[in-house]
Amino acid sequence: MDRTRFADIPCSVSRAAGAIADPWTLLVLRDLFLGLRRFEELRQDLGIATNILTARLDHLVAERLVERRRYHAHPPRDEYLLTDAGRDLHGIVLALLAWGDRHRPDPAGAPLLPRHTACGHPSRPTVTCDHCGGELAAGTVEFTPGPGGRPARGTTVIAARLANGPLPSGD
Template sequence: MTRTDFTGIACSIARSAAIVGDPWALLIMRDVTLGLHRFDDLQRDLGAATNVLSQRLERLVEGGLLRRERYAERPDRYGYHLTDKGRDLVPVLLALTAWGDRWEADDAGPPLIVRHHTCGDDTRATVTCRSCGDELTADQVGYHPGPGGRTDRGTALIGTVLESP
């Protein structure tokens, strides 16, 4: 079974999903963000098969989210660290965590608490407008065509439902 290539679709979500659109990739990014960098530590924490972990790490390195650094020789051992592009994914991971805490946590509560270093308070991610600071929700946003948009595979009908600018 061949994997669909989403990189050519004129959609930022599709292109992002091409890199981080599977659970293993997101969990690897979570673990690296939380401080696990060595292959063996990632494998032990996630319980992923080594070939699956290797493939996902390779995709994340090729996608520019992680950089691979050798930390030992004979045998060569590598650690994985966030790039600037990978650090920019952290707010997405925080938003996904907040959503999961609200909708998917069990009765015990959230499995992880996020603490903001600046103020020291426990927090949850929200997405806010860069202009006014209000929280962005489904009923408070609209969409209009951007300069990179086009009608094609993966976006065949999107243009018919977008608002005028």
């Protein structure tokens, strides 16, 4: 399936991923977050070719975002579980879902509606400051050099600009 066809999948994460990332990898992560664990469940849900799913799962395992666990010996069958590093991507997937709902909406409405289990209310995913709880949105954040910041391929211009002071987010 080519990237342009991801707009036809009724999933906000799919539409967002089609615009900004590797859609299959993000959709495998989405399904893992939604509780699918077995290869055949993932293949059936996504309608993905086995070789593509195998490659994406192998990549996620190699990146230590997912671990493979054998649940049946004959024939060999594995399930896929998120690692701590994989679970830390939950906010990214939620942010893509919110972005997709806003900028790539499904005419029928949002396919998934997040509900915060602690309070029971529908929730719009946001990124917030861990100090004051305020929303971190374009125009409310600035960036200063970190200890590993330096001019290098991919950061030459940014590093030079940071030398003159903080860089605002936005625009």
